[in-house]
Amino acid sequence: MKFYKDHYDVIVIGGALAGLSSALMLADKGLDVLVLERHNLPGGIATSFVRGGIEIEAALHEMMSIGPEGNRLKVGKFLEDMGVFVDWLKVPEAYHASLPGIEVTLHPGLETFAKEVDREVPGTYDKVLKLLNLCHTVFDSVNELSIHPMSKPMMLLKHEAFVKTAGYSTAEVMDTFDLPQKARDLLAPYWIYVGSGFKDLPFTIFAVLMADYIGYGSYIPHKFSHEISLKMAERAEAMGVQIEYRQHVEKILVKDGKVYGVRTARGDEIHADYVISAPYPNKVYTSMIEPISEVPEKALKMVNGRRLSLTAFSVIMILDKPAQELGIKDYSIFIGDTMDTDELYKDLAGLGPYRYLTCICHNYGNPDATPAGTCSFSITTLPRVDGWKTVTADEYDAVKHRVAEQMIDDMSKYYGVNLRDHILEIVIETPMTVAHYTGMWNGCIYGYAHTMEDHIVARLQTAHEEKFIEGLEFAGAHQISGDGMGPAVTNGRKAAKNVLDDIKAKKEAAAK
Amino acid sequence: MKVKGFLKDVGGASRVTKARLSAFENASPIPVKEDPIGNVAREWHPGKLELVVQDIYPVSPTAKTVRFVRADGKQLPPFYAGQFISLEFNVNGEIVSRPYSLSSAPYEARQENGYVEITVRKSKGDGFIADYVNNELKVGDHLLGNVGLGQFYYEPLRDAKRVMALAGGVGITPFASMAKEIAHGTLDMDLTILYGSVSSDDIILKDQLAALTCDRVKVVHVLSGDEPNWTGERGFLSAELIEKYTEGDTSYFICGPQVMYKFLRGEIQKLNVPQRRVRFEVFGQAKDITTFPGYPLEKRDEVYTVTVRRGTHEDRIPAKATESLVVALERANIRIDTACRSGECGFCRTKVLAGDYYVCPENDGRRGADKDFNYVHACAAYPLSDMTIKIPIE
Numbered sequence: 026m027k028f029y030k031d032h033y034d035v036i037v038i039g040g041a042l043a044g045l046s047s048a049l050m051l052a053d054k055g056l057d058v059l060v061l062e063r064h065n066l067p068g069g070i071a072t073s074f075v076r077g078g079i080e081i082e083a084a085l086h087e088m089m090s091i092g093p094e095g096n097r098l099k100v101g102k103f104l105e106d107m108g109v110f111v112d113w114l115k116v117p118e119a120y121h122a123s124l125p126g127i128e129v130t131l132h133p134g135l136e137t138f139a140k141e142v143d144r145e146v147p148g149t150y151d152k153v154l155k156l157l158n159l160c161h162t163v164f165d166s167v168n169e170l171s172i173h174p175m176s177k178p179m180m181l182l183k184h185e186a187f188v189k190t191a192g193y194s195t196a197e198v199m200d201t202f203d204l205p206q207k208a209r210d211l212l213a214p215y216w217i218y219v220g221s222g223f224k225d226l227p228f229t230i231f232a233v234l235m236a237d238y239i240g241y242g243s244y245i246p247h248k249f250s251h252e253i254s255l256k257m258a259e260r261a262e263a264m265g266v267q268i269e270y271r272q273h274v275e276k277i278l279v280k281d282g283k284v285y286g287v288r289t290a291r292g293d294e295i296h297a298d299y300v301i302s303a304p305y306p307n308k309v310y311t312s313m314i315e316p317i318s319e320v321p322e323k324a325l326k327m328v329n330g331r332r333l334s335l336t337a338f339s340v341i342m343i344l345d346k347p348a349q350e351l352g353i354k355d356y357s358i359f360i361g362d363t364m365d366t367d368e369l370y371k372d373l374a375g376l377g378p379y380r381y382l383t384c385i386c387h388n389y390g391n392p393d394a395t396p397a398g399t400c401s402f403s404i405t406t407l408p409r410v411d412g413w414k415t416v417t418a419d420e421y422d423a424v425k426h427r428v429a430e431q432m433i434d435d436m437s438k439y440y441g442v443n444l445r446d447h448i449l450e451i452v453i454e455t456p457m458t459v460a461h462y463t464g465m466w467n468g469c470i471y472g473y474a475h476t477m478e479d480h481i482v483a484r485l486q487t488a489h490e491e492k493f494i495e496g497l498e499f500a501g502a503h504q505i506s507g508d509g510m511g512p513a514v515t516n517g518r519k520a521a522k523n524v525l526d527d528i529k530a531k532k533e534a535a536a537k
Numbered sequence: 538m539k540v541k542g543f544l545k546d547v548g549g550a551s552r553v554t555k556a557r558l559s560a561f562e563n564a565s566p567i568p569v570k571e572d573p574i575g576n577v578a579r580e581w582h583p584g585k586l587e588l589v590v591q592d593i594y595p596v597s598p599t600a601k602t603v604r605f606v607r608a609d610g611k612q613l614p615p616f617y618a619g620q621f622i623s624l625e626f627n628v629n630g631e632i633v634s635r636p637y638s639l640s641s642a643p644y645e646a647r648q649e650n651g652y653v654e655i656t657v658r659k660s661k662g663d664g665f666i667a668d669y670v671n672n673e674l675k676v677g678d679h680l681l682g683n684v685g686l687g688q689f690y691y692e693p694l695r696d697a698k699r700v701m702a703l704a705g706g707v708g709i710t711p712f713a714s715m716a717k718e719i720a721h722g723t724l725d726m727d728l729t730i731l732y733g734s735v736s737s738d739d740i741i742l743k744d745q746l747a748a749l750t751c752d753r754v755k756v757v758h759v760l761s762g763d764e765p766n767w768t769g770e771r772g773f774l775s776a777e778l779i780e781k782y783t784e785g786d787t788s789y790f791i792c793g794p795q796v797m798y799k800f801l802r803g804e805i806q807k808l809n810v811p812q813r814r815v816r817f818e819v820f821g822q823a824k825d826i827t828t829f830p831g832y833p834l835e836k837r838d839e840v841y842t843v844t845v846r847r848g849t850h851e852d853r854i855p856a857k858a859t860e861s862l863v864v865a866l867e868r869a870n871i872r873i874d875t876a877c878r879s880g881e882c883g884f885c886r887t888k889v890l891a892g893d894y895y896v897c898p899e900n901d902g903r904r905g906a907d908k909d910f911n912y913v914h915a916c917a918a919y920p921l922s923d924m925t926i927k928i929p930i931e
Contacts, residue, residue, distance in 0.1 A: 028848025028930045065874070065886050065929060066907075075881070075902045076688060181547060186538050192549015193540055201540055227553070248906040255906045269848055270886075271874065271929035291930065311568040322566045330564030336574070345813050414573045418580035418615060419647070430694060448695040449813045460578035468574040478560045480553035487554060 028269070029295045033059045035524060036287050036295060038274045039303025041069030041463070042510055043500035045257040046517025047301050047524075049107040052264040054525055059297065060261070061272040061289065068254025069303075069463045070337075070470060071510055076450040079343050079395055083454070084470075085250040086357060086385050086405070087116045087243035089234075090511040098241055099168060100511045103518060104253075109260045112247035116390045119239055121355035123439065124210050124364050130355055131211065133242035135161065146208040153212070156202050157239060162186040163229060164236030171485070171506075171515075187229070191482040195231040196223040213366060214359035217383055217407055218509060220335040221476050222367030229482055230475045230507070237511075245390050250510065273464070277302065277309060277497065279319040284496035288315070299527075301520045303501045305466035307333075314494070324493040331479055334471035334508060335373070335407040336456035340429045343450040348386050348400040351447065352440040356389035360439060376413070377428040379406040384436060399449060404432045410467045413456045421457060429453045472502030481505065498523050581614055585625070585681040591652060593676060600658040600707065600741045601671055602640060606650070608679060613646040613653055616685025618714040618724055619790070619818075622653060623876040623884075625681040628669050633867050634875050635666045636686070638792070638818070640710040640742065642717035646684070653684055656741060658707045686876050689792065689818040691715065691726050696788040697814060702730040703774050703801060705793025706739065711818065712792070713742050716749040716756075729755045729782055733774050733797070735762040757782060773800060776807040783808075792818040819879035820899045826859055826919055832895055836921055844925040845871055846890070862887065862894075862915035862926065872931035873915060880917030885928075887915040892924025 035051050037044040040062030048058045066072060070084040091113055092098035097105060104111060119138060121130040131141045135157040143150035166187035170180070181188050190198050199209060215238055216223070219230050246252040258268055273290040277300055286296035302309050307328045310320045344351060361381035363369065369381045387394035387401045395401050416424050429451075437444045456468030463470075473479055484505045500520035506512035540546050587608040596602045607613055621636045641654035660667040689711055691700060702712040709732055718724035734740045737760065746756045759770040759778065770778060774797070779789070789810065791801055798817060805815055823829060827837050839858040843865060844851055856865035863885055866873045876884040880900030889911040896903075900917035915928070 026847075026850050028850050030849060065884065073904050073906075075883075075904060078902070080904055177550075188550060189538050189540055189546035190549070192546070192552045198540060248909070249904070251904050252906040255910055259910055267848070269930060271931070293930075307569070308572070311570045320568075323561075325566045325568055326564040327561050329566070329569060330561040345811060410574060416574075416577060418577045421577055421581065422615070426693065433694060445694060447813070451692060451695045453694075456574045457578040457581065460572075460575040461582050464575070466575070467572050468578070477553060478556050480557060482550050483554040483557035486550065487558065 029059065029293060030057070030267075031296065033057050033295070033297040035059070035299040035301060036061065036297040037301045037303075037500070038277075038287065039063075039069070039501065040067040040258060040268055040270070041303060041501075042071050042254065042257070042513040043502075043504075043517035043520070044301065044303050045254065045261055046103070046514045047500050047521040048261045048266045048268075049109070049257060049264065050518055050521035051524060052261060052266045053107060058261075058266045059295065060266060060268040061274050061287070062268065062270050063273040063464050064462055065270045066251070066254070067258040067268070068251060070459060071250040071254045071513075073249035073251040074452070076343070076452060079399070079450060080249060081341055081343065081401065081450070081452065082249045082387060082394075082403075084337070084339075085245060085510060086383065087238075087245060087390075088510050089237040089241075089243055090515075091244040092241050098237070100514045101244075103514060104257070107260060109256050111253050111256055113244040114247055114391050116243045116245060116356050118356055119242070120214055121358040122211055122214050123358060123360040124214075125362060126207065127210060129211070133239055135240055138239050142208055142211050145211060146205055149204060149208045152202050152204055153208060156199070156204075156212070157235060159186055159190070160232035161236040161240055163190060163232035164240070167229065167233055190228045190232070191480070193228050194224055194477055195226045195228045198228040199223065210364035213364045216366050217359070217381060219475055219507075220370065220373070220407060220409075220471060221474050222370035224367050225476045226366070227475055227477060227480045227482070229480070245387070247391060247393070253510070274304075275313065276315040277313050279314055279316070279494055279497075282319065282495055284494055299496045299498065299524045301498045301500050301524070303499075304464070305469070305501070305503050306499060308466045309497075309499075310493075319494065321493050327491060331473040332476065333410050333467060333469045334474040336410050336413065336459060336468045337405060337407055337454060337470055338379075338428060338456065339403050339405040339454040340432050341403040341452045341454065342401070342444070342448050343395055344400050344402055344444065344447040345398070345449045346400070346447055347398060348388050348402070351400070351442050351444070353386050353400065353402060356386060358384045360384065360436075373406070373408045374411040375408075376416070376424055378431045378435075379408065379428070382406055382432060382435065402444070404436055406432070407471070408456070410456060410469050414467065425453050425455050470502060471508035472504070475507060481507070496527075581685070583614055585683050586613075588680055588682045590674060590676050590678045590680075593674065596656055596745065597741045597743060598738045600656055602654050602656045602742075603670060603674060604641075604652045604654045605682060606652050613651050614684050615647060616643050617690035618643055618718040619687075619690035619711040620685045621687045621689075621711075621877070622655060623683040623686055624655070626666055626669060627680070628665070631867060631870060632872065633666060634878070636877050638689070638711040638714070639684070640713045642714050642721060644718060644721050644723050656707065656710050656713070658741060683876060686882060687819065688881075689790070689816065691724065693725065695813065696726075696816075697786040698725075699727045699785060699787045700729070701779065701783060701787050701789050702728060703733075703779065703789060703791045703793070704730055705733045705774070705797040707741060708793030708797070708818070709741050709746075712790070713746065716746065716754045719753050720749045720751055727753045729757065731757050731759055731774050731778065731782060733759045733761060733793070736760060736764055737767065774804065776804040779804065779808060788814045788816065790816050790818075795820060795824060819877050819881050822861065822878045822916065823897045823899065826895070826897060829897055829899070831898070833921060841892075841920045842923045843892075843920055844923075846925065846927040847871075847930045856920045856924070858920060860919070862913070862918050862920065865920070866915065866928070871928075873928050874931060875916055878916045880914045883914055885915040887913050887918070888927040889913055889918075890925040890927055893921040894924065895919045895921055
């Protein structure tokens with residue numbers, strides 16, 4: 026029995042947001058694309074599940090780079106250009122911050138946000154707005170330069186703020202604004218989504234994150250992130266992409282430095298000119314390339330020279346009362362006993378208790394999120410993989426429950442309500458859960474850490490030198506734009522663009 | 538625009554690029570394959586395992602326990618007491634899968650020479666796999682099994698420490714697993730089992746349960762049939778009886794035949810306990826789909842043609858309006874992954890490309906967006922016209 030064509034232009038390994046973005050863009054240019062996804066539905070962690078008849082979001086807190094209808098940002102616009110129309114709902118606030126001496130809800134809009142910070146820390150309006158505007162300028166430059174690279178002198182002329190802040194950490198740039206600690210703390214909570222301490226986090230990353238989230242607000246899909254994944258998959262199939270679920274790719278086949286196909290666990294050998302891989306370069310270069318002798322030493326040094334970033338630990342609950350009755354008042358709340366990000370970063374290398382938590386109550390962004398009389402409430406921390414790597418299968422359940430219990434207790438204390446008296450459904454997602462459903466290397470959903478040694482500006486500068494096998498591209502959080510569902514789409518587009526550029530270059534060379 | 542001075546500022550991009558390249562230069566070239574987090578995930582969820590029947594022994598006049606070990610001699614995965622195994626039986630060349638709650642305890646799987654067990658009752662003529670297990674399966678047989686599935690287990694962060702099990706017939710098995718784990722000291726909960734049977738001959742695992750009775754495990758047998766010498770509880774698992782044995786904050790766990798579910802839903806309502814304290818094991822494959830609301834009775838005798846797409850390959854198979862798409866696929870020898878066969882787990886998620894279908898309302902565990910785009914869980918979907926579906930290649 027034959028299930029595949031003799032040849033495809035491109036095989037995409039992994040049908041999550043990055044891979045599906047690649048597939049959409051390639052199919053849009055008329056290429057013959059096969060997507061192989063190991064799970065039985067698209068999306069990776071951009072998905073949902075059903076417990077006790079209630080659909081529950083698996084991972085998404087809020088999505089950046091979407092923008093309002095009629096004025097979509099990068100990711101929102103790409104999806105619509107591809108014919109993917111998601112029913113986006115605007116998240117009503119930026120976040121509620123509960124930090125030492127701070128209890129405030131902040132809203133998106135650079136000026137609104139600066140005003141709200143000023144209300145808490147009087148006299149800071151101008152400085153905070155100036156910092157946010159700087160973030161916005163850097164954000165605009167990153168967006169433009171990622172599409173239209175230019176010479177260094179030209180960059181300095183046109184993207185001065187971007188160039189001049191590129192060599193500094195978030196702490197170094199923030200220091201020049203001379204803000205009181207409390208104002209700095211109020212600007213820091215989204216930090217958890219990028220996860221290096223401010224002393225090691227490139228300012229460029231902080232700027233992009235702040236400008237996107239604070240400047241434009243964030244969005245969630247009406248029917249959970251499965252709506253995004255499924256609509257992308259459906260659209261891709263309508264455009265002629267073949268998507269096969271439950272196909273686990275074990276090997277990427279290479280000959281004379283060039284990719285020619287893949288082999289699945291089922292034993293199918295499928296041929297293509299290009300392969301786009303969602304599996305981490307760590308996995309690809311250590312166990313997927315066949316023969317392994319095709320992997321150059323430089324590729325191994327590169328993956329060994331990078332540090333894996335964050336994974337996720339979430340306690341997701343359906344509670345048996347409406348949020349208001351339990352004292353839950355906000356869509357998202359960041360809570361911690363310190364906002365010293367360098368301290369917190371160390372904390373994330375362990376196995377709890379975690380001192381900095383993110384809670385989401387989807388009902389405030391999506392009134393249909395749960396049945397009447399109930400609400401959804403999740404508590405998340407984004408630990409580094411280091412601590413979890415030490416947990417054995419026999420310890421796993423006890424560790425998972427200990428960490429989850431601590432998180433529920435912390436939030437119960439905060440609300441003055443024992444949340445455990447209201448749990449209709451509970452799901453504890455761990456790094457192992459991520460590994461189980463997605464096969465992600467060490468359960469790491471956040472790619473490589475953004476650090477001063479692995480800076481996004483450096484990544485952009487040297488990307489062309491990091492291709493070790495012809496025809497092999499990568500799409501996932503491990504790529505230039507990094508982690509998060511929005512960046513996943515951008516990473517997928519970039520992989521597709523690399524394929525399209527290569528095809529074009531080969532055609533031009535052939536014409537000569 | 539100035540951070541630290543013009544030259545230092547404009548040199549930033551080169552500085553970070555050099556830092557990155559030198560980090561790579563100084564890194565080791567030795568491949569690091571270790572994925573310990575992935576390894577734990579694979580140890581818990583290894584997927585389908587090749588199992589061997591090690592022992593078969595009677596546990597009542599009407600039921601047998603089957604013990605399985607791994608064919609490769611490796612350790613079985615951890616699971617939670619109450620979870621099930623999905624087994625693939627080869628019956629006259631037809632591969633048919635069935636979920637069975639594990640009647641053995643998790644510690645028995647993890648100990649040296651570990652094993653898992655299921656307990657199966659002879660059918661009353663309506664279960665060909667139950668009959669196959671009781672009559673034909675033999676020691677030494679090999680089959681594939683996926684161990685540790687489902688959501689029917691004690692969750693300490695959610696459930697009351699005191700659990701009352703309401704079991705009917707072969708629905709005792711998940712509670713037998715819990716009772717063993719409690720008695721072994723590795724499950725911290727109190728369990729009272731109200732176990733309904735028709736006659737004392739129907740009681741499954743009677744001696745085993747009696748041996749497990751302790752401070753934390755109580756078993757109350759309830760007979761509904763007319764048995765003159767019976768001195769224990771009689772009748773059904775009524776609200777009155779449940780109340781009689783309830784002490785304080787209690788979670789009710791219910792597992793049994795479909796008729797019992799319908800009855801107990803009413804009884805539970807009378808008890809006025811919060812919804813979060815009541816947990817039903819999945820419903821199981823509908824015994825007679827034509828009895829469910831909205832099923833179009835005029836189509837009950839129809840046999841349709843279903844075009845099954847797997848990759849670029851297509852097959853056409855017959856499918857009865859009263860049998861689920863999974864059953865039609867199994868009859869046609871087309872592999873599809875299934876587990877709970879109750880529409881909950883979603884293993885058999887299938888795209889409907891064309892045609893009409895009916896979804897069993899008791900077993901509709903689909904995501905909202907899946908419903909919008911015509912995905913079904915094939916174990917709970919019934920053809921109402923010729924159809925075209927797409928399923929994963931197995």
